[in-house]
Amino acid sequence: MGIKTISIFVITFFIYTSLLAQSPRERYRELDGLIGQNSFFNNHLTGFLLYDLDSQTVQFEKNSHLYFIPASTTKILTFFASLLVLGDSTTLLRYLPKGNDVVIWGTGDPSLYYPAAGIPKPKIDPFLARYKEIFFSDHNWKDEAFGYGWQWDDYNFAYSAEKSPLPLYGNLVTAINVNNRPHLSPSLFSVYQSDKNVRNVTREWRSNDFFYNPKTYNGMRAQVPFITSQKTFVNLASLEWGKVVHASKDPLPPNHFVLKGVPTRTLYKEMMLESDNFIAEQLLLQVSDEVFRELNTEKTIEYIQKTYLMDLPDKPQWVDGSGLSRHNLITPRSLVTVLEKIYRLLPDEEIAQIFPVGGRTGTLKNNYYAPTPYVIAKTGTVSNNHSLAGFIKTRSNKTYAFALMNNNYPYRATAVRREIEKVLLYIRDNF
Template sequence: MGRKILLGACVFFIPFFQVVAQEARERYLGLDALLGKDSFFDNHLTGFMLFDLDSQTVQYDKNSHLHFIPASTTKLLTFFGSLLVLGDSTTFLRFIPKGDDVVIWGTGDPSWKYPPLPQPKLEGFLKQYGRVFFSDTNWKDNAFGYGWQWDDYYYSYSAEKSPVPLFGNTVTSTNINNRPHLSPALFQVSVSEKPIRNVQRDWHSNDFYYNPRTYNGMNAKIPFITSQQTFVTLASLDWQKEVIRSNEDLPPDHFVLKGIPTRALFREMLMESDNFIAEQLLLQISDEVFKELNAEKAINYIKKTYLFDLPDEVLWVDGSGLSRHNLVTPRSMVALVEKIYRLLPDEELFALLPTGGRTGTLKFNYHAPVPYIFAKTGTVSNNHSLVGFIRTNGKKVYAFAFMNNNYPYKASVVRREMEKVLLYIRDNF
């Protein structure tokens, strides 16, 4: 009797599994028609992986073992390391009182007078002291990241790194009576005329130029050259306190001034692809682990401690992805976002990431009545990537990495074809 029941069950399940296998095959073939041989994505270097987070199975793979320039999807590496190291709030300053005065060391916190971010409680701290001595002996880095393009120096997305940034390390140019007025006002005396476009800064100095004949009057943000002297001058004016240079080393026993919620940094970095915040986050990781500011040490620490089990070696050199020396495989990117997925609840994570058709860098792409793409974009000339999560009509969530390098057309053309792929996944998986 038992054998008859077992035989009947087998007869029932065999057709069921055949149907499931056939549906999976049809889904795969449909996706392969969009991504495989003779498709649009067969005309340039494309890597793609779709991963089922529930069954832990790869649903589709195209060149996922090859290394690609990740551009701003590099920020997901920075985000992951920050989640594990920094905790719920930043450390704004390290300090030791010296009688009525105080000596401070920076931690890389970028928040002071940086409009997208909440402000640390600095005024109450400063009121306790007379003079402020600023030491940068814990600064073990360079103002620019490895491999950044030198001629990006006057664009806001390439602001310099520093121990205690002020105003996002940028000057704001505002049009008043058809002449640029700079803030902080310290830089206004350095404005002169030159046959250039809009407002630009000299390569080697904090001298600014504009052309009265072609000045377009648009507001602009231009990075200034950072230094210990520039900091103490700006801080003295902004804090209305005497700030003096110091070369004192950070002692083991010192105090910390807490800063702002790290979620505010994460959201701005991921939503708006803020390079400056990404770079400063790496410095904060280094400060937390080593009590010095060194992005390279932070990267090596994260790789050895938390990313040692990725499928392929990650060539990672900066926090933002500005450098073309960064190289990552799609399958390592999928492994990375799976790690992130296990750290945060779905809705909390998806609220930090750009949402297709709704928020951040995806606000004008991947429109749908019900959002289905939650992912980080990455674009530099002739390279575009999208890494994150897709939610299907069946309410399943898949991790994916979609990486395109060395194409000879506009990024909008690539995005349009990518959308066809992602819509197919949404509707059929």
């Protein structure tokens, strides 16, 4: 090793060790300069908490006691609830044979023909082969198709698919271009021509009538929610299964059988990595089925808050599984408390598989890149609101939990993400 090389090494070493030697007061002051009163984040409502998971101490906080709209970081609560209540595999359906026929009840499992590569196909065909006719009961459905506070005009977007007791195809119609005309799947639905100013397949607000404008059709693949009902399920299932399916109102008896579904981890990864709203909503329904033998989101949230989340610093206003509703409210310090619970439950490598990793996977694939990944976190974005909550690994090989929540800013989310990155890089290099 030459003298010049040694000198560079020594200088680098002393710079690095001097950074590590910063006092907590100096680090706090410099971090406050990035996020405090005179920073970018002072122009809108911002809350932040940085928590040392080893010493179990708060390292920095700003407005961590105030409530914020969490958007998709709500899925952290849904994930935690599912992790504690659901087993290694889903319950696909509950059933009771009646001679050559069978009565089935949905459990909220969304995996049947779900249009996402990460969700395996449940083995339902051998089960169906045993029976001549099928009776589908929705007696255990105690919920609504839309969550409380969802925006009505999102009905036409895939991220706002309706909830249901036993979804098929993710409750979505898929349109693909065949000879410059949309072809719909499942085939139960059809599409007609219209002169309305639309660029792709669209659905009428209150019916399962789909249309497109040949003059403006862009030919891109599209997914549009369909209106769910017991009748629609029966018709779809009859076509898909090639069997007679009837509607039923039979209550779920105590003595019944269970058909297992797919590994729950595959649903968790789809929900967290892709921020899949539909999976999130259906996971809460599966928790409801497991606990109450009925499907009721509101009742389930109340149960989770009274049991597994009773010790949060501030009780969240939690109304859905996905975070679509702006009625959801949570404080940064409560969100960090949930993250710590998850951290104590799962090994680091599993957290890194389920949560998005900066510059590598999921919704963080194009953000927070570094040669060595340091951010493992869930994003949450609705108009004028952006949050990031998860874990950060520092150069000193420590892991911190954090929640950085921003509401009511008047600029693009990219500007907020850019400033968040400055904060996270400082933490990575100095804590």
